[in-house]
Amino acid sequence: MHYRRFGRTGLQMPVFSCGGMRxxxxxxxxxxxxxxxxxxxxxxxxILRALELGINHLExxxxxxxxxxxxxxxxxxxxREKMIVQTKVAPTAKAREFLETFxxxxxxxxxxxxxxxxxxxINNAELLDWTLRPGGCLDAARQLQREGRCRHLGFSxxxxxxxxxxxxxxxxxxxxxxxxxxxxxFNWPAVEAAAARDMGVFIISPTDKGGMLQQPVEKMRGLxxxxxxxxxxxxxxxxxxxxxxxxVGAARPSDFDEHVAALADFDRAxxxxxxxxxxxxxxxxxxFGGDWWAGLGRLPNYVDVPGEVNLQEILRLxxxxxxxxxxxxxxxxxxxxxxxxxxxxxxxxxxxxAEKIRxxxxxxxxxxRIPGILAEAHAMLHGAEQKRLSESE
Numbered sequence: 001m002h003y004r005r006f007g008r009t010g011l012q013m014p015v016f017s018c019g020g021m022r023x024x025x026x027x028x029x030x031x032x033x034x035x036x037x038x039x040x041x042x043x044x045x046x047i048l049r050a051l052e053l054g055i056n057h058l059e060x061x062x063x064x065x066x067x068x069x070x071x072x073x074x075x076x077x078x079x080r081e082k083m084i085v086q087t088k089v090a091p092t093a094k095a096r097e098f099l100e101t102f103x104x105x106x107x108x109x110x111x112x113x114x115x116x117x118x119x120x121x122i123n124n125a126e127l128l129d130w131t132l133r134p135g136g137c138l139d140a141a142r143q144l145q146r147e148g149r150c151r152h153l154g155f156s157x158x159x160x161x162x163x164x165x166x167x168x169x170x171x172x173x174x175x176x177x178x179x180x181x182x183x184x185x186f187n188w189p190a191v192e193a194a195a196a197r198d199m200g201v202f203i204i205s206p207t208d209k210g211g212m213l214q215q216p217v218e219k220m221r222g223l224x225x226x227x228x229x230x231x232x233x234x235x236x237x238x239x240x241x242x243x244x245x246x247x248v249g250a251a252r253p254s255d256f257d258e259h260v261a262a263l264a265d266f267d268r269a270x271x272x273x274x275x276x277x278x279x280x281x282x283x284x285x286x287x288f289g290g291d292w293w294a295g296l297g298r299l300p301n302y303v304d305v306p307g308e309v310n311l312q313e314i315l316r317l318x319x320x321x322x323x324x325x326x327x328x329x330x331x332x333x334x335x336x337x338x339x340x341x342x343x344x345x346x347x348x349x350x351x352x353x354a355e356k357i358r359x360x361x362x363x364x365x366x367x368x369r370i371p372g373i374l375a376e377a378h379a380m381l382h383g384a385e386q387k388r389l390s391e392s393e
Contacts, residue, residue: 001054002266004244007200009152009174011084011115013057015238015266016259017202018050019247020060024067035070042252044074049253051078053260057245059202060109061088061120062101068108076110085111088120088156088177091130095140102144117141117150118177122167123159123342131155131167138172154200158343160301160312164190168197175200180243181210182236182280183320186297186312195242203246206233207259211320212329219325223279231262232276239269280324287323295366302346306356310337310346311370318377327380334381349374350382 006013023043025035047058058075060067068087075085087105092098102117119137122128131137144150156177157164164178168190176194180187180203194201207213207230211220216229224232237243248259265272284293296319302310314334321330337348354371361367 001260002263003054004241006244007175007194008198009116009200011152011200013084013200013245014055015245015263016053016055016234016248016256017057017059017245018047018055018256019205019249020058020067020071021064022249022251024065024070027065029069030066032069035066040070040073043070045253046250046255047071047074047078049256050250051083053256055248055256056082057084057086059086059088059116059247061118062105063088063090063120068105072108072110080111084115085109086116086118087114088118089137090120091122091127091137093130095135095137098137098140099144102140102149106149113149113151115151116175117144117153118175119153119155119173121343122155122157122163124163124345127342128163128167132170132172154202156204158345160303160345161187161190162301165193168193168199171197173199175202177202177204177247179204179209180237181206182233182277183211183326184209184316186316191240191242201242201244203237203243205249206237206246208249209333211324211326212332215328217325217328223283223324224276227262227265227272227276228258230258231265232273234259234262235265235269235273236277238266239273284319284323288319291365292319295364298364300360305346305360307352308346309349309352309357309374311357311361311374313337313346314349314374314377315370317381318373321380331381331383334377335383348382349378 002015003012004015023046025039060071062068087109089098089101089105119131119141122131141153145153152174154173154175154177155167157167158179164187168176176199178187178190180191191201210233211229213230213233220229234246237246248256250256296312296315299312299315302308305311317330317334321327334348336344337346352374357371358367361370
């Protein structure tokens, strides 16, 4: 395993983390007796495999249902000093509720402290205010830090880049969990801003959210050879020293294998990735032209679009579906819009006013084309409404 200094925390972080959102029994709290014995054995085998590989960062959240409880059945049996344990607690309007939720996490985990505590899901301006205002969740978390209950504070986010940048600029956090990978470059300014403040950078779900690369389409297999698409994406991210660790949401012990195999090329990641990236970008440019991709990053955030249509996200999904055949992934993401609250904000293209959209895009070279593309994207991607994993059971 390779390790990187996790920003100002000083922790030596493995470049892959063991994310705890896929091996648990349920997305809700359940009585212990409801957890099947074979399910718990699988979780414990997954944790032991991670540690065997040197993946000593275990990351979970209060919002991950039975994950904390099930981890608490094995963590006391393991060498605490060799593990970096992280949990996440969502911001609340009242700091007291945040503290109560943290105590629930600690009871389940059976730990006296966590190494990393994240404020989970600073996804819009209101949640940022709940966090930063005097007497808010950050002050509560600082209290826990003074008491030795957590060592370092960070935040996780699915927000638009402007909100992430504002949160980073507060200089209140030691690290950030955010989305950034090959099919989502929008947050690169936030990665750079975090690095400038010596913050740790943890990439959320680069495999699944990064194109459902655990089930790669044939076109991606061909373009990414001799690497698998998953390995290409891993090395694409890790070629940047500003990125410290990638989450592996393992559901079974073998889920680490393909990622770890990519580390054979870790020391020359940039060199190995370059020709593959060139092929992918040539394919993308052939579909739309290079100016199209640059233009996606200049679209307004959904809060500034009539009807809060999430132009940037819709066009991103449509573009990668068209250029790289990532249609199933795009459908899954598209149909979350409007069904996942602030975790997947903005509306899809079911209804929009074309003239208002054009007006909102005044000066954009694609303003006349975009209403037609929105209609095409909806016809191509709309299907059964999706729910976030935490709401799917």
